[in-house]
Amino acid sequence: MTTRGRSLAYLTSVDVTEVKELGGARGRALRAGGVESVTDLLLHTPRRYLDRSTVVPLAQAPVDKEVTVIGRVTSISSRRVRKGLVLVNAVVADESGTVAVTWFNQGFRVNQLKDREVALSGKLERFKGRLQMKSPVADVLSGGESLTTGRVVPIHRSVNDVGPTTLRKAVHNALRRSQPVADPVPARIRRHREVVDRAAALQAIHFPENLGEARTARKRLVFDEFFRIELSLALAKRQKAESAVGVAHRGDGSLVGAFVGALGFPLTDAQRRVIGEITEDMASTHPMHRLLQGEVGSGKTVVAVAALLVAVEAGHQGAVMAPTEVLATQHFLGITDLLEGAGLAPAQSDGSGTGSLFEAGTEGPTVSVALLTGSQALCTAAPGADRTELVSMIADGRVDIVVGTHALIQEGVAFSALSTAVVDEQHRFGVGQRVALKEQAGAIEPDQLIMTATPIPRTLSMTLYGDLDVSLLDEMPPGRTPTTTEAVTPTDLDPVWDRVRSEAVAGRQVFVVCPLVEESSKVEAASATEWHDRLSGLFPDLAVGLLHGQLKPEEKAEAMEQMRSGSVDLLVATTVIEVGIDIPNATMMVILDADRFGLSQLHQLRGRVGRGAHPGHCVLVADPTTEDGEARIEAMVATTDGFRLAERDLEIRGQGSVFGDRQSGRGDLRLGDILRDTDLLVGAREDAFALVDVDPQLAEHPELAEELTAFFPDAEVVEYLFKS
Numbered sequence: 001m002t003t004r005g006r007s008l009a010y011l012t013s014v015d016v017t018e019v020k021e022l023g024g025a026r027g028r029a030l031r032a033g034g035v036e037s038v039t040d041l042l043l044h045t046p047r048r049y050l051d052r053s054t055v056v057p058l059a060q061a062p063v064d065k066e067v068t069v070i071g072r073v074t075s076i077s078s079r080r081v082r083k084g085l086v087l088v089n090a091v092v093a094d095e096s097g098t099v100a101v102t103w104f105n106q107g108f109r110v111n112q113l114k115d116r117e118v119a120l121s122g123k124l125e126r127f128k129g130r131l132q133m134k135s136p137v138a139d140v141l142s143g144g145e146s147l148t149t150g151r152v153v154p155i156h157r158s159v160n161d162v163g164p165t166t167l168r169k170a171v172h173n174a175l176r177r178s179q180p181v182a183d184p185v186p187a188r189i190r191r192h193r194e195v196v197d198r199a200a201a202l203q204a205i206h207f208p209e210n211l212g213e214a215r216t217a218r219k220r221l222v223f224d225e226f227f228r229i230e231l232s233l234a235l236a237k238r239q240k241a242e243s244a245v246g247v248a249h250r251g252d253g254s255l256v257g258a259f260v261g262a263l264g265f266p267l268t269d270a271q272r273r274v275i276g277e278i279t280e281d282m283a284s285t286h287p288m289h290r291l292l293q294g295e296v297g298s299g300k301t302v303v304a305v306a307a308l309l310v311a312v313e314a315g316h317q318g319a320v321m322a323p324t325e326v327l328a329t330q331h332f333l334g335i336t337d338l339l340e341g342a343g344l345a346p347a348q349s350d351g352s353g354t355g356s357l358f359e360a361g362t363e364g365p366t367v368s369v370a371l372l373t374g375s376q377a378l379c380t381a382a383p384g385a386d387r388t389e390l391v392s393m394i395a396d397g398r399v400d401i402v403v404g405t406h407a408l409i410q411e412g413v414a415f416s417a418l419s420t421a422v423v424d425e426q427h428r429f430g431v432g433q434r435v436a437l438k439e440q441a442g443a444i445e446p447d448q449l450i451m452t453a454t455p456i457p458r459t460l461s462m463t464l465y466g467d468l469d470v471s472l473l474d475e476m477p478p479g480r481t482p483t484t485t486e487a488v489t490p491t492d493l494d495p496v497w498d499r500v501r502s503e504a505v506a507g508r509q510v511f512v513v514c515p516l517v518e519e520s521s522k523v524e525a526a527s528a529t530e531w532h533d534r535l536s537g538l539f540p541d542l543a544v545g546l547l548h549g550q551l552k553p554e555e556k557a558e559a560m561e562q563m564r565s566g567s568v569d570l571l572v573a574t575t576v577i578e579v580g581i582d583i584p585n586a587t588m589m590v591i592l593d594a595d596r597f598g599l600s601q602l603h604q605l606r607g608r609v610g611r612g613a614h615p616g617h618c619v620l621v622a623d624p625t626t627e628d629g630e631a632r633i634e635a636m637v638a639t640t641d642g643f644r645l646a647e648r649d650l651e652i653r654g655q656g657s658v659f660g661d662r663q664s665g666r667g668d669l670r671l672g673d674i675l676r677d678t679d680l681l682v683g684a685r686e687d688a689f690a691l692v693d694v695d696p697q698l699a700e701h702p703e704l705a706e707e708l709t710a711f712f713p714d715a716e717v718v719e720y721l722f723k724s
């Protein structure tokens with residue numbers, strides 16, 4: 001083999017079935033489980049290690065503690081206790097004693113364990129003088145096999161019934177044939193980050209002499225995962241900067257100036273700075289790819305509107321893309337509100353968007369905004385227009401700003417001169433993805449401002465948004481008092497309702513948010529209606545409104561308008577109010593079954609109160625039945641800092657839930673943990689960006705380029721790397 005032949009990049013082309021042990025059915029089973037090549041096998045690292053030196057004889061094992069014992073299965077049987085419940089009983093013996101073991105519905109065949117040597121890890125208990133273990137983790141150790149005579153035994157995660165023993169042998173063979181695996185990471189970087197070379201790391205992660213060695217090996221492999229991702233991001237960023245041509249927006253600033261000047265408040269320093277960053281980006285011919293991050297209520301909408309107006313001022317159109325129809329509607333309301341306030345859009349007389357909107361005699365420039373979703377089509381400049389008309393108005397440039405869902409704008413609408421897209425993204429996953437708006441605008445690529453509704457932790461934005469420039473709104477508009485938060489149990493609601501009444505009597509308004517019913521907005525609506533009836537009964541003297549997802553658009557608009565105008569005191573609502581609702585007079589929010597909501601959702605909801613002169617108060621009604629639910633409630637009571645909550649959320653949920661299903665590709669994080677390994681992530685990012693700075697196409701580092709191609713076969717950066 002040549003040195004190149006031993007690179008992980010090359011070994012992705014060697015089929016796993018070529019490894020001794022893995023010809024035939026086993027290899028096919030591995031392939032089906034995503035372990036397709038020798039590289040995949042080498043990176044299928046042990047999920048844990050058995051340290052034989054710490055294994056205790058049964059007679060000396062401490063009771064009521066987690067222990068690992070090794071013994072032989074002397075008897076084993078299974079029976080069906082009742083429908084759907086299979087009980088396995090076994091006796092495991094070592095030289096010092098025996099332990100009775102039970103498993104429920106374990107799924108393994110009794111024959112697989114009979115007479116085998118196993119390692120059991122779990123809690124040892126004593127019952128009527130006998131030792132027992134309930135549902136311990138069991139790993140079969142093949143007797144007589146030389147690989148397990150070492151002190152530390154690797155336990156690889158089974159793949160489609162191919163168990164640890166087979167995997168251990170297969171990895172051993174694969175390593176013997178491919179070592180020394182080449183190391184594409186420059187020695188300078190390895191020294192600086194104090195990581196071992198790749199060949200040593202691969203050896204030691206699978207067959208460490210001791211657990212310290214395994215840790216050192218892990219560090220190197222984690223670095224590699226981060227380094228590959230950050231390298232791709234650095235290249236993607238570079239590629240965007242070099243390849244595409246965007247619109248150089250060179251307006252005279254008059255429209256943005258008029259907008260800012262007519263707002264009822266001065267911009268915060270942060271808003272001023274960020275609008276400056278965006279305007280500068282937009283004035284250049286490079287397409288903008290910028291992430292706008294900021295706390296709930298920090299005034300992101302104002303910034304987004306300023307960006308859209310830069311486009312309009314230069315004679316172009318802007319688009320706002322939201323993940324859902326509800327969010328699109330709310331963005332539309334938020335944007336038209338601000339434009340109205342600044343005298344740049346005709347005032348909406350009835351708030352429904354369908355009545356007579358256009359008031360003759362409006363002076364100065366006006367900006368027309370359209371909302372286009374699956375169920376709605378409206379435009380501030382043409383109240384009577386139907387969908388077909390609206391679409392043609394967008395196509396011939398009579399509409400300046402279009403708000404819609406991602407799908408609609410990406411695939412459906414033709415613009416006459418789209419130059420700027422504000423993209424509201426809940427999450428975005430993976431490297432090399434971006435919004436494909438190119439065709440829309442012809443040869444030019446629109447400027448993009450990506451917004452997230454809630455802050456995301458720095459470590460996450462480094463991995464998910466690492467190819468974007470970041471603008472941070474790290475300052476709240478003045479005069480806000482942080483909203484106070486308390487948690488109460490459902491049996492303790494009387495004082496809460498008393499407080500609701502006194503807020504209303506003082507002329508302020510209250511939201512009551514109804515339980516989340518996932519996947520059934522019908523049931524959710526029914527529960528909201530029930531609560532509405534109940535609270536109407538409880539507060540006969542107050543005006544109680546109702547808002548849920550099953551209402552017709554005009555009914556929703558009416559409910560919102562009642563809240564805006566102050567004609568209802570209390571609004572019973574589902575999470576449709578989550579984002580964008582801005583009622584400065586609302587001071588209190590009661591969230592029912594609060595433990596069922598996610599943290600960022602709770603944070604968004606809470607952000608709807610305390611937006612005016614009076615401090616807000618949030619009541620979380622919950623009787624948490626899960627640990628996570630309890631942790632979320634605790635976090636909400638403890639802080640109002642969105643960045644802190646976002647971090648806490650990541651801690652509670654784990655990164656797996658954030659990266660979701662994408663966590664299966666060869667280039668994704670497997671060992672690396674962005675919370676635990678933050679230092680390595682930050683270091684890898686620094687190194688990757690520095691390297692791309694001096695070697696933008698990896699011409700000096702062909703082995704790295706090859707590795708990226710092998711690990712991210714679908715990414716756009718790959719095309720970029722090899723286009724020249």
Ligand code: ADP
Binds near residue numbers: 580
């Ligand atoms: P975000 O989208 O960041 O959660 P919004 O853009 O909805 O926040 O703004 C929250 C509220 O603050 C709105 O009522 C908005 O009009 C107001 N606001 C925005 N910027 C300022 C400012 N500089 N001074 C005072 N109020 C502001």
Ligand code: MG
Binds near residue numbers: 301334580
């Ligand atoms: Mg907003």
